[in-house]
Amino acid sequence: NAGVTQTPKFQVLKTGQSMTLQCAQDMNHNSMYWYRQDPGMGLRLIYYSASEGTTDKGEVPNGYNVSRLNKREFSLRLESAAPSQTSVYFCASTGLDGLTDTQYFGPGTRLTVL
Amino acid sequence: RKEVEQDPGPFNVPEGATVAFNCTYSNSASQSFFWYRQDCRKEPKLLMSVYSSGNEDGRFTAQLNRASQYISLLIRDSKLSDSATYLCVVNRAAGNKLTFGGGTRVLVKP
Numbered sequence: 678n679a680g681v682t683q684t685p686k687f688q689v690l691k692t693g694q695s696m697t698l699q700c701a702q703d704m705n706h707n708s709m710y711w712y713r714q715d716p717g718m719g720l721r722l723i724y725y726s727a728s729e730g731t732t733d734k735g736e737v738p739n740g741y742n743v744s745r746l747n748k749r750e751f752s753l754r755l756e757s758a759a760p761s762q763t764s765v766y767f768c769a770s771t772g773l774d775g776l777t778d779t780q781y782f783g784p785g786t787r788l789t790v791l
Numbered sequence: 792r793k794e795v796e797q798d799p800g801p802f803n804v805p806e807g808a809t810v811a812f813n814c815t816y817s818n819s820a821s822q823s824f825f826w827y828r829q830d831c832r833k834e835p836k837l838l839m840s841v842y843s844s845g846n847e848d849g850r851f852t853a854q855l856n857r858a859s860q861y862i863s864l865l866i867r868d869s870k871l872s873d874s875a876t877y878l879c880v881v882n883r884a885a886g887n888k889l890t891f892g893g894g895t896r897v898l899v900k901p
Contacts, residue, residue: 710888712891717799717893718893719795719878719891719892719893719894720835720878720889720891722888722889725888735888767834779837780837780889782834782835782836783834784834785833785834
């Protein structure tokens with residue numbers, strides 16, 4: 678099992694460019710998440726998907742859109758990148774029991790917006 | 792006020808020593824609690840869940856104090872490999888949305 682995979686690992690964008698971060702999990706998990714991590718801020722939830730076909734906003738959704746393509750894949754799109762979106766982005770997934778199950782994280786995407 | 796607060800550190804710990812640190816949370820409705828470990832430039836990984844009765848996993852002991860709304864992590868006989876950032880994580884009942892603290896950095900030195 679690969680667990681949670683993310684592509685790309687690194688990306689540099691210019692202000693106004695768009696891109697999609699890809700995430701896939703092979704653990705048959707229902708719930709998937711996108712976080713961003715900034716120095717001193719901890720991880721903040723951008724969007725999550727409790728199950729295939731559903732998505733909901735997290736703490737910092739502005740400037741992002743998501744698609745739960747199928748049970749395995751959950752993508753994050755930046756339509757018009759801004760320097761404030763420079764961050765490390767982590768995708769995560771978890772199984773049925775949200776209160777007790779471990780969240781498994783992908784290796785992260787380091788995004789710089791110039 | 793942040794929902795989950797941690798001392799950012801760093802805690803400089805001699806190899807073999809014991810180190811302990813706390814995390815406070817503001818939402819009294821929080822139902823589950825975790826410590827995650829994050830190595831430099833890596834993804835977070837679950838270290839241990841924190842139960843009401845307290846729990847131990849080898850050299851690591853976690854405690855929960857609901858009355859004062861804090862959780863703690865104690866590391867005994869520190870190893871160089873324990874150097875990492877330890878993230879306090881809280882889950883409220885409504886949905887499986889975790890709230891992360893900013894992390895406590897621990898540096899174990901020879």
